[in-house]
Amino acid sequence: MMQLNLSGRDIKSPRPALIMGIVNATPDSFYGSSRGGAELALRLADEGADIIDIGGESTRPGSSYIEDQEEIRRIVPVIEQIRKKTDIPISVDTRKRSVMEAAWNAGADILNDISALEDDESLAPFAAEKGLSVILMHKRGIPSTMQDNTKYDDVLEQVSSYLEKRADAAQAAGIKAEKIIVDPGIGFGKGLDENKALIWNCGSLCKGRYPVLMALSRKTCIGIMVGEEGGRADSDGRLYGTLTADLIAVMRGASLLRVHDVKACRNTLDVLESFRGIM
Numbered sequence: 001m002m003q004l005n006l007s008g009r010d011i012k013s014p015r016p017a018l019i020m021g022i023v024n025a026t027p028d029s030f031y032g033s034s035r036g037g038a039e040l041a042l043r044l045a046d047e048g049a050d051i052i053d054i055g056g057e058s059t060r061p062g063s064s065y066i067e068d069q070e071e072i073r074r075i076v077p078v079i080e081q082i083r084k085k086t087d088i089p090i091s092v093d094t095r096k097r098s099v100m101e102a103a104w105n106a107g108a109d110i111l112n113d114i115s116a117l118e119d120d121e122s123l124a125p126f127a128a129e130k131g132l133s134v135i136l137m138h139k140r141g142i143p144s145t146m147q148d149n150t151k152y153d154d155v156l157e158q159v160s161s162y163l164e165k166r167a168d169a170a171q172a173a174g175i176k177a178e179k180i181i182v183d184p185g186i187g188f189g190k191g192l193d194e195n196k197a198l199i200w201n202c203g204s205l206c207k208g209r210y211p212v213l214m215a216l217s218r219k220t221c222i223g224i225m226v227g228e229e230g231g232r233a234d235s236d237g238r239l240y241g242t243l244t245a246d247l248i249a250v251m252r253g254a255s256l257l258r259v260h261d262v263k264a265c266r267n268t269l270d271v272l273e274s275f276r277g278i279m
Contacts, residue, residue: 001273002255004211005178006051006133007109011089013050015269016276017250020091020258021049022217025074026058038081045088048266051110053258054078054103055093059114059143059188065095072102083107091135095119097126104130114139114188116166117173128174135181135213136166140189150191159184159198160205167210181256182206183213187221195221199245203253211255216245218260243268 003012011018021044025037041052056074057066071094079090083106091110092103097120100111109132116136117124127134138159140149152158163182171177182205184198198205202212216222218238226241239261246257247268259265 004181004255006089007179008131009089009109011050015266015273017254017269018050018256019048019262019265019269020051020053020213020256021045021047021262022258022260023052023054023078024058025054025056025078037078038085041078041082042085044262045086047263049088049262051089051091051256052082053091053093053112054108055112056099057094059093065142068096068098071096071099075099076102076106079103079106079108095123097123100132101126104132109133111135112183113137114185116163117170118166124170124173124175127170131179132175133179133181134170134175135183136163136170137183138162138185138188143188147189150189150194152190152194155190155194155197156201156204160207164206164209167206177209180210181213182210183215186214186216187219190221192221192224195219196225199249200252202249208253212253213256213258214246214249214254215258216249217242217258239264247272 001014002016002018003010004018023041044052054075056071075092082090089110090108091112092100092108093112094100095113095115100123111127111132112135114137167180170180184202184205186195186198202214205212218235222238222241222245226238228237243264246265250272257265
């Protein structure tokens with residue numbers, strides 16, 4: 001069983017990790033089936049998602065950032081429609097205070113920031129004021145250039161050190177330690193070997209001080225692992241590889257999984273949970 005207190009309420013699951021279902025309110029996210037709105041979110045909730053993660057700005061490799069008003073236009077109506085039907089926790093994938101404030105006013109609970117509160121200096125104080133839980137992710141560079149430099153002297157130490165520093169900065173801004181989740185940023189400025197090292201060692205990030213979110217779903221590194229030469233653009237052949245990588249991550253210490261395929265992930269975690277007490 002997994003239980004975390006996120007933004008003032010306990011989120012419990014009978015499974016060994018929480019499932020975060022992905023809804024991309026964008027026209028250009030890398031996996032087309034993740035693009036949608038409230039209807040997709042409600043379907044993922046019915047399939048077993050513990051949290052819905054909504055994004056209005058694609059951060060796939062090679063993508064460009066968009067203006068905050070366009071991001072707000074994309075996500076706020078989705079949040080409002082979800083809130084008419086369910087109180088499921090809603091995470092918002094954004095780097096901007098104006099977007100998170102609009103999302104919070106509409107009913108969002110959790111901040112998921114790929115910049116780890118670096119891109120907008122007013123975002124951390126806002127999260128602290130509202131008591132938001134925050135997900136801090138490691139990346140190198142910006143999406144349009146992040147895959148130009150993927151080598152590290154010691155990827156685990158460097159990513160872990162960065163996340164510890166960002167967690168310290170979050171706490172200095174008033175965010176409580178128990179509201180911090182870390183994400184090593186699989187595919188964000190990392191090569192295949194670096195991604196594999198982070199998956200295998202995810203439980204040791206920040207010396208285990210914070211819950212770890214792993215976002216592996218259908219990413220290029222999964223495509224390479226299953227034999228796609230360079231990864232296939234449509235991402236369709238990566239489900240089984242994703243489920244395997246997610247299972248490894250949970251067994252190695254991950255507390256949350258951010259996924260496109262909620263039902264398949266749920267079934268995988270149900271099987272793992274059935275072995276509790278045997279392994």
